Amino acid sequence: MSSSLGPDVSPYDALVxxxxxxxxxxxxxxxxxxxxxxxxxxxxERLEAVGEHYFLFGGRSPINDQNRxxxxxxxxxxxxxxxxxxxxxxxxxxxxxxxxxxxxxxxxGIRRAAVLTTSAYSSYSSCRQYREDLAEAVAQVEGAPxxxxxxxxxxxxxxxxxxVDAALTSLSELSDKLRxxxxxxxxxxxxxxxxxxxxxxxxxxxxxxxxxxxxxxxARLRHQTGRRRRHDLVYCSRSGSPRTPWLEPDVNxxxxxxxxxxxxxxxxxxxxxxxxxxxxxxxxxxxxxxxAEKLGLEAARASTPGVDGRFVAMVRDLLVERAAAERGEPVxxxxxxxxxxxxxxxAVGCCPNPRGERxxxxxxxx
Numbered sequence: 001m002s003s004s005l006g007p008d009v010s011p012y013d014a015l016v017x018x019x020x021x022x023x024x025x026x027x028x029x030x031x032x033x034x035x036x037x038x039x040x041x042x043x044x045e046r047l048e049a050v051g052e053h054y055f056l057f058g059g060r061s062p063i064n065d066q067n068r069x070x071x072x073x074x075x076x077x078x079x080x081x082x083x084x085x086x087x088x089x090x091x092x093x094x095x096x097x098x099x100x101x102x103x104x105x106x107x108x109g110i111r112r113a114a115v116l117t118t119s120a121y122s123s124y125s126s127c128r129q130y131r132e133d134l135a136e137a138v139a140q141v142e143g144a145p146x147x148x149x150x151x152x153x154x155x156x157x158x159x160x161x162x163x164v165d166a167a168l169t170s171l172s173e174l175s176d177k178l179r180x181x182x183x184x185x186x187x188x189x190x191x192x193x194x195x196x197x198x199x200x201x202x203x204x205x206x207x208x209x210x211x212x213x214x215x216x217x218x219a220r221l222r223h224q225t226g227r228r229r230r231h232d233l234v235y236c237s238r239s240g241s242p243r244t245p246w247l248e249p250d251v252n253x254x255x256x257x258x259x260x261x262x263x264x265x266x267x268x269x270x271x272x273x274x275x276x277x278x279x280x281x282x283x284x285x286x287x288x289x290x291x292a293e294k295l296g297l298e299a300a301r302a303s304t305p306g307v308d309g310r311f312v313a314m315v316r317d318l319l320v321e322r323a324a325a326e327r328g329e330p331v332x333x334x335x336x337x338x339x340x341x342x343x344x345x346x347a348v349g350c351c352p353n354p355r356g357e358r359x360x361x362x363x364x365x366x
Contacts, residue, residue, distance in 0.1 A: 006082025014113040021091030022061025063277035128351035131360035151344035158314025162305035170300035178265035188272020190235035201347035216337035
């Protein structure tokens with residue numbers, strides 16, 4: 001559906017924002033964490049320990065408010081560019097649940113919708129698990145619309161440019177005497193190493209995608225500032241059994257290693273996240289910045305894309321691109337860096353579920 005002034009987005013008559021979800025009051029915290037960890041047999045004491053992170057912020061995750069802001073920004077952008085398309089919102093783990101969105105879409109007469117997930121990268125937890133949730137929601141809602149997931153956008157210029165400018169702003173916050181020698185510490189969510197190894201259609205996509213984004217952002221920062229800086233990819237938010245290997249180094253361990261070799265300043269760039277939700281405000285703003293202060297490191301934390309206009313416009317670009325492809329028209333997807341634009345249709349077996357196969361939408365055999 002589109003106006004005569006805007007680009008054609010048929011066959012889609014809706015867009016869905018699909019996100020992780022988060023608690024909005026203290027009594028939500030443990031039930032939310034039980035949803036997140038369902039089937040993993042996480043001991044109650046571990047859930048309570050993680051819950052303390054949320055209680056530090058009043059038992060409310062910022063993610064739902066950030067999704068509300070993104071939802072409003074996407075609607076404004078589509079409307080401002082002549083696209084008359086309803087935008088729905090559903091979460092995996094908390095209200096508003098995806099099944100609620102599917103029910104509302106069915107009742108509104110929606111027949112086919114494009115889906116944007118708030119995750120830019122490929123792995124089981126950041127891609128296939130969302131597709132499993134889509135399959136489950138569609139199975140539960142009779143008459144649910146057909147769904148197509150928009151592609152991973154780790155190398156779309158709208159994402160990269162927002163990250164670059166946020167890093168430049170953080171560099172400017174450092175003292176003049178240390179700014180030029182600051183190390184760029186790119187941070188993303190850790191996942192089990194086996195999950196990383198099997199990510200994507202050919203394996204190792206999660207790390208390769210991050211490294212491509214890191215190199216592109218670093219190159220653009222070098223061009224903008226005239227300085228070549230050390231840049232590293234590190235991880236946060238490890239969970240689960242200590243016997244299971246996860247991607248390393250942890251951001252706090254890495255800061256200690258940098259300080260031991262004489263580094264005086266760092267910029268933390270949360271390249272694995274699209275908004276300042278719990279992993280950012282706790283793992284980075286609370287823990288990592290405290291580690292930096294303890295070590296005597298001057299540190300600044302770059303913002304996430306959030307509702308940056310280029311990131312919001314990227315959503316429209318991905319929608320128009322996929323719509324044209326579905327109509328059989330030639331498409332040249334926008335991408336930057338060393339990797340080509342990712343496919344919106346996943347290969348069979350892409351990013352397998354480590355606990356056993358479950359139905360998933362938006363793949364070649366679906």
